[in-house]
Amino acid sequence: MKHLMKTRRTIIAGNWKMFKTVNEAEALVKGLLLELPDVSSIDVVLCPPFTALSRVADLVSNTSIRVGAQDMHWEKEGAFTGEISATMLRDVYCRYVILGHSERRQLFGETNESVNRKAKAALSASLRPIVCVGETLDEREKKDFRAIITRQVKESLAGIPAEQAEEIVVAYEPVWAIGTGRNATPAQAQEVHALIRTSLVALFGDKYAGNMRIQYGGSVKPNNAAELLGQPDIDGALVGGASLEARAFTAIIKAGL
Ligand code: PGA
Secondary structure, three states: OOOOOOOOOEEEEEEOOOOOOOHHHHHHHHHHHHHOOOOOOOOEEEOOOHHHHHHHHHOOOOOEEEEEOOEEEOOOOOOOOOEEEEEHHHHOOEEEEEEEEEEHHHHHHHOOOHHHHHHHHHHEEEEEEEEOOOOHHHHHHOOOOHHHHHHHHHHHHHOOOOHHHHOEEEOOHHHHOOOOEEEEEEHHHHHHHOOOOOOHHHHHHOOOOOOOOEEEEEEOOOOOHHHOOOOOOOEEEEHHHHHHHHHHHHHHHHHHH
């Protein structure tokens, strides 16, 4: 489906989470390369686990598909056992990095402040951050979830120069929709995307905020992708479960072409 009104380039990313050994990753990428049509009119990004980055980057090196990591540390190097730096990710041909995914926020203590440090470090290393925000079910039902999302955006992106803003992708992922099969309706998602765009305008000004991509994530599937991607402020999708299967991910990418 062509979205003639949109000037922003669609970005569809697959977040593989802690799935796929190197050999499994290779099989998935080979399957994708067989299924996919020419996708050079949009940005397609694969985010395998760290251990498979190098092999996946190698397999897609002659295509327009790009590779991203799922997290990183903000320091360049040092005594930080278990961590990976932006430079190391660039070294294995990463172009993107997911930051502040709700699983990292909920299970591993990620905060807006740490996401902010990581986003700045990523940009300094020419990695494009995909900065995730989103409310929990409890926050949607009991609290002012709009204020929570606005705060996540403002704090996660504080102090970043406006000239760098277009390199940043924001992903709106309502936590209640992740891995649950329960996606936000296109109208619910569009409402929050418009709210996020307003926060981005406040941070970076109209010109830059207007060019920033905002992805939706949370149970994006072949049967709901086109409608979600058809919303005026939804510029792409961050896909978990359905990105682990070549046919399903291909169908979602095709909905964005
Ligand atoms: P899901 O995950 O598509 O499996 O809901 C999305 C995400 O966590 O990025």
